[in-house]
Amino acid sequence: MAKPNVVSKQDLIEAAKSCIAEHGMEKLTLKTVAEKANVTQGTVYYHFHTKNQLMLDVVKDVCQGSWNELSQTTAHDIDISVALQAAKERCGPDSFYHRLFLSLVVSGFTHQEIRQELGQLIAFENSMLSEKIRELVGDGPDSRVMGISPETWAVIMNAIIDGLAVQSLVSSDFDRERTFAELAFFFQQVLKKKQPE
Template identity: 50%
Template sequence: MAKPNVVNKEDLIKYAKECLVDKGIEKFTLRAVAETAGVTQGTIYYHFRTKEQLLLDIVQNICETSWQEISQRNDHMIDHAIASAKSRCSYDSHFHKLFFSLVASSFNNVEIRGKLAEIIITENEALTGNLSNLWTDTPIEGVSLETWGILLNAIVDGLAVQALLQKDFPIEKTYKEFAQLISGLNNLVRKEDK
């Protein structure tokens, strides 16, 4: 039996994530989300005009939750950020399949492109803010903290693409060396501070 329309948007996003994991992006529909949530399709349409809007809200929710968790960790913040990115990096990553499917859709949909741009800008700003808390100055002269934030975000997204496309992508080795790269940059900053 369908639940009354007292389900809020945040709860529907949780149900939609559950549905996405259970059914995969290929079988993900607003009807499937309604069934998972135990509500009518009308309830879903009340909160989300289209499947794409719901998918964008899922991506935004995952990103915001992740950045909130990372930002609250003053100790080993970068290690936590790398571990968080690594946990979503796999051949079968639902998050990255969703994210890159939306990127592909955005080439023909200005609204999706704008929303994804907002999400990426927010991620870049969060990374830059976290780096400015970690580094007193840029590790390499001429490369701003803002650019470091963009570059590190691009590295994480690039690793995700490779992991999605290569079943045997060396995730463990690559993320271990990525952490080593960050450690090397931290050492450069510390040397400059002395």
């Protein structure tokens, strides 16, 4: 017997993540989430009117969780290679994060609301990353690294990670280990040039 329809949106997001981990993204439906959470499909529909909205909320939850973890430390305590490790894991062929994210990007071409919400999510990520870069290189008029502002570096870094995710998902010979190791080295060298004394 299903539980009374007293379940939080977060509980349903967790159920959706479990469904994806167990059965793959392709089998994610509002019905499978309802079954996993032991609630009615109407309860899931109440929180997420569409599968795209459910997917978007899962992506936002994973993204927010990553940034919450990163926010617990100062930028000086973060080794670039350690920070990129999380990004590398989200870019793996078995990782669902970028599969969901990129599916939503495609949906966003024809759905204005999804496009706007993804734009807000990307703006949030860029803002958080820019803040961490400023912690590393300092703030003020001299905060540019190689003539580039922390805000632009954040956009570039974010775009690189998303681009690497695409390559990881579509290219069977993509060398994630080497690519991310060399990317970490590159960012360490770039940011070293501007670290405050």
